[in-house]
Amino acid sequence: MNPSLDHLAPSTVAILTDRDYSEELGISADLHQSVGYVFLNDEHKAELTRPLTGMSYTRRNNPTSARFAKVMAQLERAETGMTFASGVGAIATTLTALTDAGDHLVAQASQFAETTRFMEGVLGKYGVQTTRVDQTSVDAFERAITRHTKLIYIETPSNPLLHLTDLKAIADMAKAKGIVTVADNTLATPVNQRPHESGIDIVVHSVTKYIGGHNDLMAGCVTGSRELVERIWDTSYTTGAAGAPFNTWLALRGIRTLGLRMKQHNANGHAIAACLERHPAVKAVYYPGLESHPQHELAKRQMSGFGGVVTFELRSGYDAAHRFIEQLKIPTHSGGLGGINSTVLQPASFFGNRLPGSGSPRWG
Numbered sequence: 293m294n295p296s297l298d299h300l301a302p303s304t305v306a307i308l309t310d311r312d313y314s315e316e317l318g319i320s321a322d323l324h325q326s327v328g329y330v331f332l333n334d335e336h337k338a339e340l341t342r343p344l345t346g347m348s349y350t351r352r353n354n355p356t357s358a359r360f361a362k363v364m365a366q367l368e369r370a371e372t373g374m375t376f377a378s379g380v381g382a383i384a385t386t387l388t389a390l391t392d393a394g395d396h397l398v399a400q401a402s403q404f405a406e407t408t409r410f411m412e413g414v415l416g417k418y419g420v421q422t423t424r425v426d427q428t429s430v431d432a433f434e435r436a437i438t439r440h441t442k443l444i445y446i447e448t449p450s451n452p453l454l455h456l457t458d459l460k461a462i463a464d465m466a467k468a469k470g471i472v473t474v475a476d477n478t479l480a481t482p483v484n485q486r487p488h489e490s491g492i493d494i495v496v497h498s499v500t501k502y503i504g505g506h507n508d509l510m511a512g513c514v515t516g517s518r519e520l521v522e523r524i525w526d527t528s529y530t531t532g533a534a535g536a537p538f539n540t541w542l543a544l545r546g547i548r549t550l551g552l553r554m555k556q557h558n559a560n561g562h563a564i565a566a567c568l569e570r571h572p573a574v575k576a577v578y579y580p581g582l583e584s585h586p587q588h589e590l591a592k593r594q595m596s597g598f599g600g601v602v603t604f605e606l607r608s609g610y611d612a613a614h615r616f617i618e619q620l621k622i623p624t625h626s627g628g629l630g631g632i633n634s635t636v637l638q639p640a641s642f643f644g645n646r647l648p649g650s651g652s653p654r655w656g
């Protein structure tokens with residue numbers, strides 16, 4: 293991390309962090325589409341096979357992926373970072389690396405569906421238990437802690453209900469008890485929120501969303517201290533979860549305009565949420581930027597913008613949603629968010645059968 297860049301706008305940071313011209317003096321980043329790299333001598337080989345930073349083989353690391361991770365670490369204000377094949381790859385590898393059989397996790401009732409599936413469906417099989425709590429209550433996290441709790445997992449804002457978690461309160465409480473904290477910052481992006489600044493140990497991202505920004509790549513990322521990221525890297529090298537260079541190259545191209553795009557997402561999200569809130573057919577709108585959001589004060593404290601995702605419920609109910617979606621002219625009915633297309637989705641029917649207690653509309 294280079295603290296002298298911290299006072300600059302994210303778009304400037306995203307361009308200056310890795311300004312490092314190739315021999316050909318290309319102004320944009322090179323795509324290193326190579327699996328392996330040549331060892332010039334034994335000393336060079338030792339350098340290329342170091343944990344995390346060594347680039348002897350693309351499953352270890354790759355110059356294009358490392359360059360993208362460096363920009364992410366700078367934007368998130370972390371010591372270092374690494375890339376993954378997807379957001380889920382980043383989450384699954386982080387949770388696997390930082391827990392052992394017999395450990396306990398505290399996570400949220402409202403969080404991305406596959407995160408819940410991984411915790412309960414995969415980690416559970418290997419003896420890691422998860423308790424999920426109401427994320428709006430710091431006390432609920434604290435009450436769920438046992439002497440086996442190794443990690444607290446946060447997603448704020450959460451997908452799809454846009455509930456918030458108090459990053460600083462959880463980080464302070466966890467630190468005092470020696471518990472590692474991980475936060476999924478996908479829906480906020482480092483432009484709107486930087487969890488490390490509140491004391492969170494590891495930040496994970498689905499780069500597939502706002503950071504890639506064009507609905508054309510799948511990638512994930514983790515940032516944090518070298519010590520923790522090296523542990524995650526060690527598991528990634530074994531599970532083969534590494535980011536692919538073409539995708540991280542696209543992510544590098546996307547991240548250059550993240551600051552500008554988030555400005556517009558924040559404005560559009562707010563305008564749509566305010567419009568929906570006034571509409572008689574709408575029962576409830578969940579958007580942290582609205583004064584009516586029950587955690588609006590917390591949103592203003594830990595976020596500088598509220599993003600482009602708006603969640604709402606129709607008065608006509610669950611079954612009417614697909615008729616409503618069919619009549620929309622501009623948004624595309626599709627999964628995925630954070631790209632250049634407006635998308636619309638009914639999460640309860642899309643994710644419902646992937647969740648425990650399947651199909652429950654209360655998940656969104």
Ligand SMILES: Cc1ncc(COP(=O)(O)O)c(C=O)c1O
Nearest residue numbers: 378379380404451478498500511
């Ligand atoms: C908050 C959040 N985290 C993680 C993911 C998973 O990311 P990916 O689809 O890149 O695996 C998603 C995907 O929607 C998400 O919304």
